[in-house]
Every structure is written in C-alpha cells, then in structure tokens.
Amino acid sequence: MLARIKRFLGMEAKPKEDEKVPVEKKVPTEEKKVASEEEVEKVAEEKPKPRIGYIHLSGCTGDVMSLSENYDILAPLLTEMVDIVYGQTLVDRWDIPEMDIALIEGSVCLQDEHSLHELKEVREKAGLVVAFGSCAATGCFTRYSRGGQQAQPAHESFVPVADVVKVDLAIPGCPPSPEIIAKTVVAVINGDMDYLQPMMDLVGYTEACGCDLQLKVVNQALCIACGTCAMSCPTRAVSMTAGRPEVNSDRCVKCGVCYIQCPRSWWPMERIKKDTGL
Amino acid sequence: MVLGTYKEALSARSTDKQIQKIAQDGGIVSALLSFALDEKIIDGAVVAGPGKDMWKPEPQVALTSDELLAAAGTKYTFSPNVWMLKKAVRQYGLEKVGTVAIPCQTMGIRKMQSYPFGVRFVADKIALLLGIYCMENFPFASLQTFISEKMGVSPELVEKMDIGKGKFWIYTADDELSIPLKETHGYEQSGCKVCLDYVAELADLSTGSVGSPDGWSTVLTRTDAGESVFKLAVDAGLIETKPMADVKPGLGLLEKLAKDKKTKNQKTIDERIAMGLPVPYKASTEKEDPLANF
Numbered sequence A: 001m002l003a004r005i006k007r008f009l010g011m012e013a014k015p016k017e018d019e020k021v022p023v024e025k026k027v028p029t030e031e032k033k034v035a036s037e038e039e040v041e042k043v044a045e046e047k048p049k050p051r052i053g054y055i056h057l058s059g060c061t062g063d064v065m066s067l068s069e070n071y072d073i074l075a076p077l078l079t080e081m082v083d084i085v086y087g088q089t090l091v092d093r094w095d096i097p098e099m100d101i102a103l104i105e106g107s108v109c110l111q112d113e114h115s116l117h118e119l120k121e122v123r124e125k126a127g128l129v130v131a132f133g134s135c136a137a138t139g140c141f142t143r144y145s146r147g148g149q150q151a152q153p154a155h156e157s158f159v160p161v162a163d164v165v166k167v168d169l170a171i172p173g174c175p176p177s178p179e180i181i182a183k184t185v186v187a188v189i190n191g192d193m194d195y196l197q198p199m200m201d202l203v204g205y206t207e208a209c210g211c212d213l214q215l216k217v218v219n220q221a222l223c224i225a226c227g228t229c230a231m232s233c234p235t236r237a238v239s240m241t242a243g244r245p246e247v248n249s250d251r252c253v254k255c256g257v258c259y260i261q262c263p264r265s266w267w268p269m270e271r272i273k274k275d276t277g278l
Numbered sequence B: 001m002v003l004g005t006y007k008e009a010l011s012a013r014s015t016d017k018q019i020q021k022i023a024q025d026g027g028i029v030s031a032l033l034s035f036a037l038d039e040k041i042i043d044g045a046v047v048a049g050p051g052k053d054m055w056k057p058e059p060q061v062a063l064t065s066d067e068l069l070a071a072a073g074t075k076y077t078f079s080p081n082v083w084m085l086k087k088a089v090r091q092y093g094l095e096k097v098g099t100v101a102i103p104c105q106t107m108g109i110r111k112m113q114s115y116p117f118g119v120r121f122v123a124d125k126i127a128l129l130l131g132i133y134c135m136e137n138f139p140f141a142s143l144q145t146f147i148s149e150k151m152g153v154s155p156e157l158v159e160k161m162d163i164g165k166g167k168f169w170i171y172t173a174d175d176e177l178s179i180p181l182k183e184t185h186g187y188e189q190s191g192c193k194v195c196l197d198y199v200a201e202l203a204d205l206s207t208g209s210v211g212s213p214d215g216w217s218t219v220l221t222r223t224d225a226g227e228s229v230f231k232l233a234v235d236a237g238l239i240e241t242k243p244m245a246d247v248k249p250g251l252g253l254l255e256k257l258a259k260d261k262k263t264k265n266q267k268t269i270d271e272r273i274a275m276g277l278p279v280p281y282k283a284s285t286e287k288e289d290p291l292a293n294f
C-alpha cells in the first residue's frame, strides 16, 4: 500500500541514504525542534498506524477538503494507514482522545474560551501538533479580524496556533495542496525527518505577509525574477513588474505561501536530488 | 561535478532550416518543444514570448509551433516563466506542460515539485523541463544602457543579441556591434551573484552555446524524460548530433566556465554570510564540495 501511495506522490525514487546530511537550522529555538524530531520519530517507530485527530478552530474547512482531494489514495490512506480518531465532520465523538497526530485547522480566537480550552487539551493529548493550513500556521486572513460584528462583537483577536501552544510541524497553504498533505502524512509514518525538516522550521514563520518578498528577498539582493512567488499566490496578489514581485496588499491574505515557495527563501537541494535522481 | 548529473553530452543542432535561421544557437529548445508538441508529449509550453517592447520578453503559453518559434532567440533580461505555469494548467487546461527555464527558474520549479505547499495539482503536470545555461541576467534597463547608450542603436533595429568571446554583441540588418563584457559589469542582476548553477543542473535536459561551434548547441541529457524526447527527435531526423569529443572548443570550456561561476559566487556567498546577510546556501566551510548547488 505504502508503495502505491509513494508512487502516486512520486516519492518512490528515493535512493538509500548512506550519509547523514546536516540539516539547516533556521528557527532560533533549537531545543523546541529537537523535541519535535523525537516526537516524529516516536510516532513513526511505535505506531505503524498512527491515530490522527482533526481539530477545527477558526478555519473554513478548506484544509480538510484539500486533504480529501487526494481521491486516488484517500480510502486506503484513511483505512489502512491511519486511524482517524477525532474530528468534527469526520468522527462522531465529543471527548478528545489520546492521539499521535493532531491536525489543527484555523487560528485561535483569544476571546473564545472554548477554542483555547480545546487547543490546550489537544496539546496535552497529542504526540504531534500540526498547524494545518495557513490560518493555523500564520493566522492568514484572520489577521485582519478586528471584532465589532454580531453575534460576538468582542471576538476580535485571532492568532496562529503556535502563539498559544507548542507546535511541532506547520503545513502552510491556503489551503495546503492535496499533495503536500499526503506527502507529509507519509513522511510522518516513515519517520522521514529529512523531508519534514522544512515543516519544522516553518513553525517559526508565524508573521507572514506578501511584503516578505520585498523585505526578505528583494531587499536582501536575492531575487532572480523567476516568478515562482507570483505563480504560487492563491489570491493573485503578486504580479511581476520589471522582474520583481509586486504585491497588491489589498489582495494579500498573509498566507505566506509566496515566500515559502520562493527558491531564494530556503533551498531543499538534497531532497530535490532524491526526488529527481539528479 | 560542475555540470551536474547527466547521462550524455553531445553537440547538436536542429536540421530544420527555418529554426536554424531564427534560433539563438542550434535551435535545440525550439526543435524539441515543437517535436514534443507534435508527438503530444506536451500539450503546450511556457516560453519567453515577445512582449510590448522589443527585447523585453513576456512569459507566454505557446500552443502551436508558430507561437513557439516566435519565442526563439535569447533575450538577456527577465522573463518570469514560472509565473505562467499555473496559468498553463488552470486557464489553458494543459495536462502536460513543457517549459524552458534558466537555472534559477528550474530551481523554483523543482522546489515546488518537492514541496508543493500552496500549488495545487501543478507539480505533476510539468512534463518537460528544458534548461538553458546561464552565466548571469540583466534588468531591462541595463540592456537599454548597453544598446541605446553605449552602442547608440535603437532596440527596435536589433535582430539578435549574444554574449560570447568576452563581448556583448548585437546584430542589426546590416551591422554587427559589440562592447567588452567588462563594460557590462555592475549592470547584472545582483541575485545572480549567489547563483551556483551554470548549466541548469536540475532540468530534464540542458542546452547552451558554450562548448560547440557557432550554430550548434551543447546538450546534456539528464533525466529519462529528457533523454527520451531527445533520442526520439534525433531518430526522427529533426536533430543532428556530433560527439562532444569531435567539436571545438568542447566540454573542457563548459566545465571551466561552470567552475569559474561557482567559485566566484561561492565566494560572494561566504562574504554575505560573514556579513550576517541571509543567503539560502551554505558557506564553503560547511560543504564537502564547495561548488555544489546548496
């Protein structure tokens, strides 16, 4: 089964690793990451069929819809490779059980006691907490929330999950592509730390904005006019002018995908070599 | 390995007289994309098509051989081709997309394929990625400076431009002008100064002018997809080849230029890291092979 899924994902051409590649450290808090690595390894080793929970905070259900777009592999993925143990829209269960992986969709409303409570409880009961989608990872468009609306005018402050609890992996995207979701789940099951490293690093990228292209790429003399940012923006907020990204901030939802997808933000050469055989 | 992983190195050119006339070098890019289109290996290709201003390309989804050929020839300025890939899949509904890319663009594409965070169902539709060699690129205003200011020619009159033999050349209907490459220094795109790839190491097949005689290209086949389309085009008589060993200046020059570029740019990377500036690559002290592309 795993072989079929890997084939679907184009992950099978993975030559044996004989040398350990030093992974780039990006996020400042080292201990946090080391702990996460252990957690992922534990999930991979101890539980061949990880128990997965899906937690729906202030999100739109788009991320779990994207997961379900893995039509070809979804049924075997859900029935043979993982156990879905919790999740509104998926499982008829009200109390939060122990789980290996918690996929959290949506940001957290600081005025909503129930959300905060649920999140903290999930953190206690889950081995790995995954910020699933940009709302959970970066706040995304809920960054623009400012309250004043019926029926809860006081509900105004929405923050990424990592602001409130320790997060192990982030899968940004508005929504994340079906492929990256499937690849991540497979990598977790395999304990493929190499593949997951960028997701661990991205946990620290909570203040995302289209303006990062200007600040962190163009201003740093790194932009090379490839257009990858403009391609990846889900709202077409990015266009290219004289070879440089021009961000229409009125369209930007702060998902962070443009900067994450830019080849000059981080560069996973070892993985690309494995994937292409080059 | 300054040329990356490849299966075979050959000198080659298109046998099509029309392509020979309009192409930059051996017309390998145009010939292969047209062939792949005819054979339905791809159903369209993203190329650097003609834009509003002469020599200022616009990325374009080409659906016919005519459109492909209209994009032939090198424009030494930005054409953000990767931008158009999503459009090729979404608006044009292509299932098998071909594209031509300079090394940094192949990096954007390959990264997106390995880590498609936000790019839904595009990665698996890239059917043919042809890479072209690249020493550096220039903002359009730099080109204008070379052509209009330094050589005193209106860009509309230019029929071809080329970099070779230490010079930047332009060809008009009745003239051939050049400036020494020294005079282009300071006008390059600064992002190019940390680029560690000369020969599009991550493409399915890479091609460029260096190593082969005028009118011919040096081809490196890399992946199975690249090798197979090349072999089919050769078998169909659309491309003729010579062993690299039989042509001058040969692979040695290509290796030398690739090494020079990587050495120079790794030094810049080291300097930038020492200054505390962000660079997505490692310092040479952290690398087993200081010329590797990461």
Ligand SMILES: Cc1cc2nc3c(=O)[nH]c(=O)nc-3n(C[C@H](O)[C@H](O)[C@H](O)COP(=O)(O)OP(=O)(O)OC[C@H]3O[C@@H](n4cnc5c(N)ncnc54)[C@H](O)[C@@H]3O)c2cc1C
Residues within 6 Å of the ligand: B022, B023, B024, B025, B026, B027, B028, B029, B030, B031, B047, B048, B049, B057, B071, B072, B073, B074, B075, B076, B077, B078, B079, B081, B100, B101, B102, B132, B133, B134, B135, B136, B137, B138, B207, B208, B209, B210, B217
């Ligand atoms: C900026 C730049 C620098 C280069 N530097 C070198 C070098 O140092 N050494 C070397 O050997 N070769 C270099 N080349 C490659 C070379 O100029 C030719 O493009 C290559 O040999 C292909 O020639 P051809 O006859 O096979 O292609 P053709 O059949 O003429 O087709 C050329 C293709 O390139 C595409 N193209 C043109 N301009 C651009 C652009 N700016 N960005 C992306 N795609 C473009 C066109 O869409 C077309 O499809 C460079 C190319 C560029 C764009």
Ligand code: SF4
Residues within 6 Å of the ligand: A208, A209, A210, A211, A232, A233, A234, A235, A236, A237, A238, A247, A251, A252, A253, A254, A255, A256, A257, A258, A259
């Ligand atoms: S510009 Fe687009 S991709 Fe970038 S953060 Fe804004 S919405 Fe997301």
Ligand code: SF4
Residues within 6 Å of the ligand: A213, A217, A218, A222, A223, A224, A225, A226, A227, A228, A229, A230, A243, A244, A245, A261, A262, A263, A264, B108
């Ligand atoms: S993806 Fe990065 S390098 Fe490419 S054009 Fe956008 S900002 Fe520049």
Ligand code: SF4
Residues within 6 Å of the ligand: A224, B102, B103, B104, B105, B134, B135, B136, B137, B189, B191, B192, B193, B195, B196, B197
């Ligand atoms: S030198 Fe490198 S970064 Fe610059 S345009 Fe060429 S491939 Fe891109």
